[in-house]
Amino acid sequence: MGITEEQIKSARRSAFITSIGPSIVILSGVLALMVTIGGPMAWMRLSFIGSLMFEMMAAGFGTGATGVQLGVDPMTEAALGSAVWTMILGSIGWILMSGLTTDKMGKIQDKFTKGNAAIVGIISTSALLGAFGALVAPHLLSMNANTVAAIAGATIMLILSMFEKSGKAPRWLKEWTLAIALFGGMIIAVIAS
Numbered sequence: 507m508g509i510t511e512e513q514i515k516s517a518r519r520s521a522f523i524t525s526i527g528p529s530i531v532i533l534s535g536v537l538a539l540m541v542t543i544g545g546p547m548a549w550m551r552l553s554f555i556g557s558l559m560f561e562m563m564a565a566g567f568g569t570g571a572t573g574v575q576l577g578v579d580p581m582t583e584a585a586l587g588s589a590v591w592t593m594i595l596g597s598i599g600w601i602l603m604s605g606l607t608t609d610k611m612g613k614i615q616d617k618f619t620k621g622n623a624a625i626v627g628i629i630s631t632s633a634l635l636g637a638f639g640a641l642v643a644p645h646l647l648s649m650n651a652n653t654v655a656a657i658a659g660a661t662i663m664l665i666l667s668m669f670e671k672s673g674k675a676p677r678w679l680k681e682w683t684l685a686i687a688l689f690g691g692m693i694i695a696v697i698a699s
Contacts, residue, residue: 523681527688532558539565542577543589551593559641561593568592651699659691 535558539548543565551561566576568589574582576589607614619625645652666683669675 520681524684527685535559535562538562538577542581543586547590560596564593564596565589651695654698655691655695657691658694659687662690663687 532552536548536552539552539558539561548561552558562576566589568591569576569579569581569585571592572582572585572588574580574585579585615626618629642656645656647653663683666675666679666686670680670683
């Protein structure tokens, strides 16, 4: 395939480093889900769907429908049942959409891009910015430790990105920028509160 040993080593190193931050987030999230809806259900849902954000929201919506606030009020049988059904029924759409549209994605991409591959990057970047912007907006408006963490993390990321682009940054920094910004934002929020 023409891949050099150096490229393979670089890919392994990058994959290892970039998996650390998300793995810690998933671990902390699954622990929170275990506390709220129980270990077996948390592990089953996370291994089946894999989207911790969706599972936490769905469980909260389900318990909220019965008047129980997830993680605050004692869990009742009706609240647990509602949370489980909300998580299961909510994920059916993903499965159906994947099964029904996967073979058509190439045609849809061609229709939107009209042969210009650069548009795919623009659309993807715009979608990510919109999604993460929507997720961080409530934290910015809450004016609490979450606000401090979001602003500190963004500031750290901006500074590290500018340092990288200056050409003076060590090579390893590019791989660790996200983890440094995430943990830096959390640490600053804890210190500030």
